[in-house]
Amino acid sequence: MNRREWLTRSGAAAAYAVLAGCQSAPSLLQRGEHNLVRLHLNENPYGPSPAARKAMAEAFDEGHLYTGVPHNELRKLIAEQEGIPADHIVLGSGSGEILNVAGLVYGMNGGEILAPHPTFEQLQQYATAMGATIHRVPLNDRMDHDMEEMSRRISAKTTLVYLCNPNNPTGVLIDGSLLRAFCEEASGRTMVYVDEAYHEFVDSPTHRSMIELVRQGRNIIVSRTASKIHALAGLRIGFGIAKPEIIRTLSRHMTGSVNVVGLRGALASYRDTEYQSISKQRTRRGKETLYALLERMGRRFLRSEGNFAFFHTGRPIEEFRSAMQKEGVLVARPFPPFNDWCRVSIGTEEGMDRFASALQIVFNS
Ligand SMILES: Cc1ncc(COP(=O)(O)O)c(C=O)c1O
Numbered sequence: 497m498n499r500r501e502w503l504t505r506s507g508a509a510a511a512y513a514v515l516a517g518c519q520s521a522p523s524l525l526q527r528g529e530h531n532l533v534r535l536h537l538n539e540n541p542y543g544p545s546p547a548a549r550k551a552m553a554e555a556f557d558e559g560h561l562y563t564g565v566p567h568n569e570l571r572k573l574i575a576e577q578e579g580i581p582a583d584h585i586v587l588g589s590g591s592g593e594i595l596n597v598a599g600l601v602y603g604m605n606g607g608e609i610l611a612p613h614p615t616f617e618q619l620q621q622y623a624t625a626m627g628a629t630i631h632r633v634p635l636n637d638r639m640d641h642d643m644e645e646m647s648r649r650i651s652a653k654t655t656l657v658y659l660c661n662p663n664n665p666t667g668v669l670i671d672g673s674l675l676r677a678f679c680e681e682a683s684g685r686t687m688v689y690v691d692e693a694y695h696e697f698v699d700s701p702t703h704r705s706m707i708e709l710v711r712q713g714r715n716i717i718v719s720r721t722a723s724k725i726h727a728l729a730g731l732r733i734g735f736g737i738a739k740p741e742i743i744r745t746l747s748r749h750m751t752g753s754v755n756v757v758g759l760r761g762a763l764a765s766y767r768d769t770e771y772q773s774i775s776k777q778r779t780r781r782g783k784e785t786l787y788a789l790l791e792r793m794g795r796r797f798l799r800s801e802g803n804f805a806f807f808h809t810g811r812p813i814e815e816f817r818s819a820m821q822k823e824g825v826l827v828a829r830p831f832p833p834f835n836d837w838c839r840v841s842i843g844t845e846e847g848m849d850r851f852a853s854a855l856q857i858v859f860n861s
Pocket of ligand 1: 537538589590591592593616660664691693694720721722723729733734
């Protein structure tokens with residue numbers, strides 16, 4: 497048996513492809529999805545880094561042990577990388593769990609949550625289930641945040657302000673100085689949650705992570721995730737970062753815990769800076785190709801700081817979405833009130849080629 501046959505038979509072909517710098521996991525994923533191109537959930541199409549894959553395979557040997565040791569190791573690593581003490585970090589089953597728990601804590605007992613619209617809705621949905629009232633501030637004409645209005649709408653009853661930076665679905669970034677000034681002022685009045693799920697993709701030099709205000713002991717919660725640049729969405733690792741008294745409150749309400757395979761994968765991936773920069777470069781290239789395509793087609797779009805982009809379809813998104821699906825491409829759900837805009841994730845080169853072909857067919861039909 498030659499090396500290629502062995503790799504194929506041993507199931508290691510996908511890992512080999514990544515090591516060799518080729519395309520990776522999508523073919524495995526797409527097989528189960530009838531070969532649909534997944535551009536609807538802002539996944540990283542290249543799959544986990546080779547180092548993370550190796551660490552995860554080795555983690556099976558620890559499968560019988562509870563996770564205290566790798567859990568503490570990962571908190572310590574993130575603390576070192578972010579320049580904060582480890583007691584400022586809580587691990588969640590994806591950052592989704594941190595969003596849910598914040599929705600629960602600040603949404604129960606008649607909580608009132610203030611958020612831009614449209615934005616990522618997970619915290620608001622959980623808070624709604626807890627009986628909270630959600631106040632929404634529309635994005636402005638440039639689909640940018642209206643920070644003045646956000647500030648004006650904070651009241652004595654506001655229990656939490658949610659911001660997503662860069663925003664999902666628009667990809668628009670809040671200018672760093674503006675955000676900092678807003679957070680400094682607002683955190684004196686209420687809790688501020690800044691969702692930084694796409695932080696690692698940002699290119700803009702004006703970007704600032706609000707972890708700098710967490711360090712100052714302000715009422716700020718920042719969340720990050722291993723799901724995006726680290727391509728570990730299926731492993732469910734996320735982080736809440738805040739001062740210790742907030743971390744203790746959030747921790748008391750957590751219901752899940754993270755597993756050893758995800759922990760070991762994240763430990764390897766957060767140390768693998770090369771993989772992160774390759775991931776970022778590929779995403780940037782994918783975005784440039786997408787912008788060029790949309791420009792050629794005369795479509796309006798927003799320049800995104802995430803691993804996705806938002807563009808004008810000029811027709812109802814539900815109709816556009818099913819037409820794209822018929823051509824084998826999944827794009828994101830509607831984001832009202834922008835019902836003729838589409839959010840599309842950046843896929844592999846092959847995935848984006850299929851997106852481009854589908855788009856031509858759908859727009860020409
Ligand atoms: C802005 C934002 N925050 C949080 C999440 C949740 O990600 P996860 O639970 O995988 O960390 C997502 C997922 O798409 C997202 O777009």
